[in-house]
Amino acid sequence: MLNFSFVNSTQIHFGAEQIAQITDEIPKDAKVLMTYGGGSIKSNGVYDQVVAALKDHTWQEFSGIEPNPSYQTTMKAVALIKEHQLDYVLAVGGGSVIDGSKFIAAAALFDGEPWDILAKGAEIKAALPLGVVLTLPATGSESNTFSVVSNLDTNDKLPFASPFVQPKFAVLDPNVTFSLPQRQLTNGIVDAFVHTVEQYLTYDVNAKVQDRFAEGLLLTLIEEGPKVFSEPQNYDVRANVMWAATMALNGLIGAGVPQDWSTHMLGHEITAVYGLDHAQTLAIVLPRMLAEQRQVKQGKLLQYAQRVWQLTPKSDEQSDIDSVIDQAILKTEAFFHSVEMPTRFSDYQLGAEVADTIVAQLERHGMTALGEHQDVTLAKSKAVLLASV
Amino acid sequence: MLNFSFVNSTQIHFGAEQIAQITDEIPKDAKVLMTYGGGSIKSNGVYDQVVAALKDHTWQEFSGIEPNPSYQTTMKAVALIKEHQLDYVLAVGGGSVIDGSKFIAAAALFDGEPWDILAKGAEIKAALPLGVVLTLPATGSESNTFSVVSNLDTNDKLPFASPFVQPKFAVLDPNVTFSLPQRQLTNGIVDAFVHTVEQYLTYDVNAKVQDRFAEGLLLTLIEEGPKVFSEPQNYDVRANVMWAATMALNGLIGAGVPQDWSTHMLGHEITAVYGLDHAQTLAIVLPRMLAEQRQVKQGKLLQYAQRVWQLTPKSDEQSDIDSVIDQAILKTEAFFHSVEMPTRFSDYQLGAEVADTIVAQLERHGMTALGEHQDVTLAKSKAVLLASV
Numbered sequence: 001m002l003n004f005s006f007v008n009s010t011q012i013h014f015g016a017e018q019i020a021q022i023t024d025e026i027p028k029d030a031k032v033l034m035t036y037g038g039g040s041i042k043s044n045g046v047y048d049q050v051v052a053a054l055k056d057h058t059w060q061e062f063s064g065i066e067p068n069p070s071y072q073t074t075m076k077a078v079a080l081i082k083e084h085q086l087d088y089v090l091a092v093g094g095g096s097v098i099d100g101s102k103f104i105a106a107a108a109l110f111d112g113e114p115w116d117i118l119a120k121g122a123e124i125k126a127a128l129p130l131g132v133v134l135t136l137p138a139t140g141s142e143s144n145t146f147s148v149v150s151n152l153d154t155n156d157k158l159p160f161a162s163p164f165v166q167p168k169f170a171v172l173d174p175n176v177t178f179s180l181p182q183r184q185l186t187n188g189i190v191d192a193f194v195h196t197v198e199q200y201l202t203y204d205v206n207a208k209v210q211d212r213f214a215e216g217l218l219l220t221l222i223e224e225g226p227k228v229f230s231e232p233q234n235y236d237v238r239a240n241v242m243w244a245a246t247m248a249l250n251g252l253i254g255a256g257v258p259q260d261w262s263t264h265m266l267g268h269e270i271t272a273v274y275g276l277d278h279a280q281t282l283a284i285v286l287p288r289m290l291a292e293q294r295q296v297k298q299g300k301l302l303q304y305a306q307r308v309w310q311l312t313p314k315s316d317e318q319s320d321i322d323s324v325i326d327q328a329i330l331k332t333e334a335f336f337h338s339v340e341m342p343t344r345f346s347d348y349q350l351g352a353e354v355a356d357t358i359v360a361q362l363e364r365h366g367m368t369a370l371g372e373h374q375d376v377t378l379a380k381s382k383a384v385l386l387a388s389v
Numbered sequence: 390m391l392n393f394s395f396v397n398s399t400q401i402h403f404g405a406e407q408i409a410q411i412t413d414e415i416p417k418d419a420k421v422l423m424t425y426g427g428g429s430i431k432s433n434g435v436y437d438q439v440v441a442a443l444k445d446h447t448w449q450e451f452s453g454i455e456p457n458p459s460y461q462t463t464m465k466a467v468a469l470i471k472e473h474q475l476d477y478v479l480a481v482g483g484g485s486v487i488d489g490s491k492f493i494a495a496a497a498l499f500d501g502e503p504w505d506i507l508a509k510g511a512e513i514k515a516a517l518p519l520g521v522v523l524t525l526p527a528t529g530s531e532s533n534t535f536s537v538v539s540n541l542d543t544n545d546k547l548p549f550a551s552p553f554v555q556p557k558f559a560v561l562d563p564n565v566t567f568s569l570p571q572r573q574l575t576n577g578i579v580d581a582f583v584h585t586v587e588q589y590l591t592y593d594v595n596a597k598v599q600d601r602f603a604e605g606l607l608l609t610l611i612e613e614g615p616k617v618f619s620e621p622q623n624y625d626v627r628a629n630v631m632w633a634a635t636m637a638l639n640g641l642i643g644a645g646v647p648q649d650w651s652t653h654m655l656g657h658e659i660t661a662v663y664g665l666d667h668a669q670t671l672a673i674v675l676p677r678m679l680a681e682q683r684q685v686k687q688g689k690l691l692q693y694a695q696r697v698w699q700l701t702p703k704s705d706e707q708s709d710i711d712s713v714i715d716q717a718i719l720k721t722e723a724f725f726h727s728v729e730m731p732t733r734f735s736d737y738q739l740g741a742e743v744a745d746t747i748v749a750q751l752e753r754h755g756m757t758a759l760g761e762h763q764d765v766t767l768a769k770s771k772a773v774l775l776a777s778v
Contacts, residue, residue: 003404015392212605
């Protein structure tokens with residue numbers, strides 16, 4: 001096991017009727033900016049529940065945080081905060097709203113040009129406190145320090161992280177997911193699955209708890225994911241997917257183990273250029289990335305095949321090992337299909353032309369050596385992209 | 390899944406050489422009371438590492454916190470704190486030192502008679518900040534709110550819990566466990582195993598992540614526990630056991646699921662009267678408690694048999710189900726034996742006389758209806774105790 005430091009300070013309130021908890025979680029004298037996206041929270045009742053919980057608070061709202069939240073939009077919220085001297089951000093939405101709100105919370109107290117946080121890794125020294133009402137289980141952003149923000153002017157989609165933007169609390173009510181469209185549910189399931197894989201399918205460091213936990217999340221998503229669609233009224237299915245998605249990226253399963261994230265880096269560039277949903281890009285890239293890296297990942301791929309898919313090689317012959325790894329990758333892709341997620345560029349009317357474009361983006365952002373061994377070169381990334389057409 | 394609220398605010402520093410982190414974790418102007426037990430930290434080098442890390446701090450020490458920490462001993466530390474106006478407690482030891490130090494931290498700021506915290510559940514409104522250097526993986530006390538303290542005058546062993554005594558940080562260096570005697574290692578492995586079982590082997594609420602995580606901890610302990618003795622120099626084995634023990638009782642696997650704890654309640658009484666180590670009592674009680682409760686626990690016992698011990702009934706016939714459950718309980722007991730832990734009262738020269746004595750203790754402490762269904766009556770407890778001779 002590798003050395004690690006780990007803490008997750010976000011207070012979770014999980015279950016039905018938990019939105020009311022925000023009344024006590026946000027200080028009575030706070031001046032709150034409630035942030036949200038396109039307004040679906042107004043039709044599914046979440047907005048009304050939040051408003052009821054804030055009835056004794058001073059608050060304003062900022063709507064219109066878009067999927068892949070933009071620097072341009074979030075800076076309008078920062079202006080509103082400064083104009084009205086607001087001091088608490090309450091994000092009501094999915095990963096995009098939360099990521100955007102993290103940037104808002106940091107930018108509001110940033111001394112300088114906030115884009116430097118993303119473009120230059122400028123140090124964050126403070127942020128407004130942030131609370132979350134999660135409406136879409138997917139990114140884990142509700143209880144971690146990470147955020148990804150895009151610049152519409154430059155086609156950049158860039159990450160940052162800071163302990164100052166870790167949410168103080170997060171409300172996870174599985175009931176709020178019943179009104180989600182199929183595409184967002186699919187995205188969430190795939191996103192959580194790939195988050196787990198990025199922290200699990202690397203190389204063995206004999207971290208048995210972390211491995212078992214990661215496998216537990218994958219098995220849960222494989223078992224419950226398709227039921228989101230076949231049993232659309234099943235509360236426990238929604239609850240299991242929601243909790244799995246949070247646990248997939250709250251720092252726990254990645255503590256003490258190597259991490260990959262090469263699939264995510266390619267995915268971010270694909271979204272920035274072609275506008276595909278984040279999870280759509282992951283489902284395209286992951287199967288081919290695993291195939292491309294099968295030699296350096298062989299030990300963990302075999303463990304994944306055995307413990308998650310019950311696939312065991314007939315012998316120690318390399319051909320039998322290869323066969324099992326092939327099957328495990330095919331099972332992974334079939335799982336994505338089982339939750340209505342395409343896995344090819346051609347499903348989005350894209351072809352081999354993406355390869356050079358994305359490789360140029362990777363090069364521009366210095367992503368020339370990705371993965372747990374830093375051995376995913378631009379040539380390997382290109383091969384992965386071409387194989388994914 | 391049941392509703393839950395969960396947070397774990399303890400900053401973990403895990404791995405070799407992490408004791409040095411306490412220099413930065415404890416405020417520079419703190420006046421520290423370092424607490425420890427019988428002095429083994431002086432022979433294994435932990436004391437020297439802690440002293441080196443505190444070289445720029447003001448600190449004093451208090452030694453002699455015994456296994457099953459006593460009210461009598463801990464109150465001497467409280468007197469020292471008050472005399473020298475100390476304001477930070479640094480516990481260096483295993484579960485007993487940490488539990489005792491939690492009581493010290495709370496009692497130092499308690500307005501009234503501190504024993505009321507244990508005897509009357511008096512509310513804790515503040516506590517001194519507490520940091521931990523863990524030397525014995527077992528209880529999980531290093532990152533939770535729980536503590537158990539004994540009164541030597543009255544044979545009481547009573548628990549309390551408060552968010553104020555949750556450690557601010559905990560250093561987990563697996564290297565410090567290499568010098569532990571076999572008995573303490575055995576105790577720790579069994580303790581962590583039974584903690585997990587108490588939160589897992591209840592009834593099904595369709596909480597798939599929690600179940601998979603609990604099974605992951607059990608599988609890790611089963612796999613690594615015996616290796617602690619067969620591969621005594623293996624760092625990863627120590628690391629896996631240490632992290633499993635922490636995860637077994639940091640609140641995570643118990644969030645959103647029913648919990649049992651009947652085995653623990655009987656165990657505490659056995660320790661209070663007969664002085665057996667905590668884990669020794671658990672290993673005696675658990676197999677018979679599972680057998681006694683096999684009907685109400687049948688679903689989860691079958692899941693445990695299948696996922697942890699790869700035992701599947703030949704058919705849906707009750708006799709086949711019973712057979713598999715019998716085997717799973719036997720496997721559990723055999724696992725305890727595999728880490729050198731006895732599982733019978735007779736191994737400690739105790740006989741059927743314990744039953745009435747312990748039942749009287751349970752009655753005196755109001756423990757007349759234990760377990761996840763509150764259906765472990767005094768009669769059932771007596772049957773469990775008699776069967777455990």
